[in-house]
């Protein structure tokens with residue numbers, strides 16, 4: 065059960081079917097263009113929409129809004145140092161700002177950045193610096209213990225071939241593009257030693273570092289008796305630095321962390337933080353935001369919280385399996401992914417079966433989710449729909465409702481033959497910005 069009780073509630077909107085149809089048409093069938101006031105259960109992302117705790121809210125009242133050297137920064141810095149073990153700490157307003165700063169500092173034309181899988185903003189930030197993002201995740205299925213792992217042989221190969229062009233190697237844990245699946249400690253350790261041998265900095269994208277730590281505790285030999293905090297500390301110890309979106313595993317509504325051991329790397333990042341985020345002791349955040357992150361970083365590693373978080377996702381997964389929904393199971397840490405080709409098998413691949421299903425689900429139920437397949441990651445990616453679960457927000461009753469609605473929409477549309485047509489196709493981040501219309505009248 066949830067290791068907390070409810071103190072404050074937020075009403076959720078209930079619309080009529082007619083109003084929902086109107087809302088999705090106005091949003092051009094792109095869930096990212098919808099107004100939240102038209103959404104009943106919002107599973108678009110797990111980012112920035114966590115419920116904060118009483119301790120976080122009360123810490124916010126202590127926010128010191130001094131321009132430089134605030135007491136809030138000291139508390140934020142000390143939490144980051146304590147949890148990650150890194151010496152140098154730069155706040156940013158969110159994860160992608162860490163990417164921008166780090167890549168501005170390290171990436172030049174033709175640089176190759178290697179990662180198990182780059183998240184879409186990571187890849188875009190590399191492209192905007194004229195670099196190349198190379199994904200070398202292990203090719204496996206989701207039934208192995210750590211489907212998020214990097215292919216270490218491939219890493220060795222790439223470093224041997226292109227070492228000169230590689231200013232840094234990253235590992236994303238959990239691996240968002242790989243359906244939020246975890247990366248093992250052994251894999252992080254192996255990547256670390258290969259990078260050390262080549263003298264290349266190794267950076268952890270730790271947006272979901274706590275969830276990854278929990279999987280290691282559950283699944284990897286030798287970690288069962290360790291606390292998530294000890295496991296996280298060990299993960300960070302193998303890398304030279306990290307980027308964390310505090311909007312995820314810091315249970316905060318905004319914030320980012322860029323931390324590292326190298327003074328030289330820190331010095332190179334500082335001008336970009338100051339020029340684009342703010343002074344090095346606030347980085348685009350108010351003092352009160354820094355306070356929320358400082359408290360959230362500890363809360364997210366709390367064992368009772370992580371046990372519940374895992375159980376909450378597992379419950380959702382089991383409900384879907386019980387209803388016969390074709391998902392990619394076992395699921396990862398923050399979301400459930402469904403296989404669009406199996407939900408709507410008769411809709412042609414070029415008519416966006418995933419996004420079509422997301423639109424149909426919204427119209428039927430008011431549930432918002434997103435397509436995170438070909439549209440986000442290119443034509444070779446599997447066509448998937450993501451139902452991301454915000455932290456501490458929805459109860460099992462909410463998730464039961466979503467599972468029932470998904471089953472209902474799947475059944476109703478199994479013979480549907482037509483999907484969506486893209487009417488506006490911007491060059492970058494299409495899944496966030498493109499427009500669509502139904503090929504046939506609704």
Ligand code: F0G
Pocket residue numbers: 108109110111158159160161183185186236240269271309310311320
């Ligand atoms: N890295 C990973 C692995 C992410 O999942 C995200 C964001 C970022 C970096 C960027 O962080 O949003 O704070 O700027 N993922 C969110 C998602 C948006 O919906 O999966 P940010």
